[in-house]
């Protein structure tokens with residue numbers, strides 16, 4: 458059993474914190490949203506009054522925040538995690554952020570005598586609730602080994618991707634595949650509709666044929682074939698359009714900076730930007746099927 462501070466209790470962080478409680482850890486939580494904190498307390502966590510309080514007298518601090526600026530904002534400064542964590546505390550950041558911010562966060566933590574890993578996640582809110590997330594981890598061997606038992610309370614696949622920032626690199630590559638494949642799967646369902654092919658039949662065929670992929674079989678963008686997918690609850694997230702857009706932008710920035718060629722990723726970014734600009738940033742990202750069907 459460990460003492461854990463947990464900051465960021467949104468769609469992913471909320472269920473992840475609950476699973477740490479279920480695994481027998483003592484979890485102190487902080488979020489800007491009082492509702493999110495109340496839910497975590499109901500699940501057995503204790504409430505911390507500030508970021509600093511969540512990071513004090515614990516062995517681990519887990520953060521699940523929107524973007525790099527939030528993570529650096531919470532880590533740095535007199536009221537931040539780094540100023541309050543005791544030496545030897547291991548910081549686990551499971552947000553999806555840019556590689557440079559992840560490396561900067563790691564430098565700040567190490568300079569203060571703390572352990573640190575970037576450990577972004579894949580598996581969606583269903584994976585967060587079931588404790589079956591995949592973690593891709595960047596950091597030293599020693600910090601990876603320290604973080605592993607905590608990550609095991611929230612996920613079932615834990616992969617050491619390399620040094621600090623390598624987890625984030627793996628994450629943006631993975632999510633570029635997801636953004637592109639969700640659009641491809643959505644296009645196929647809209648074509649099937651116009652050809653008079655039943656959505657369930659396309660699902661039955663493609664999930665057993667070469668079109669099989671996670672966007673289809675775990676997160677189907679049309680209602681019916683996968684009962685747990687957001688399509689069955691009016692596309693409430695889940696994983697919001699603006700979160701996907703953020704990840705696709707991170708991939709394109711990294712692509713431009715490294716000289717990689719990623720035209721499908723660039724097109725996916727443009728299509729998600731278009732959908733977000735239509736006022737849909739808060740919808741689940743699978744709702745892009747509606748834009749492809751001609752809806753605003």
Ligand code: NAD
Pocket residue numbers: 464465466467468469470487488489490493521522523524527530531551552553554578579580581582695696697700
């Ligand atoms: P979310 O918007 O639901 O949750 C973010 C939480 O952080 C909110 O509760 C917010 O109040 C809190 N927060 C923001 N700034 C804060 C601060 N300064 N101090 C304390 N709390 C603060 O987002 P989410 O969907 O849970 O995603 C979180 C991260 O996980 C993102 O980086 C996202 O890209 C990544 N991710 C999400 C999914 C998914 O399916 N939702 C999947 C994989 C990865």
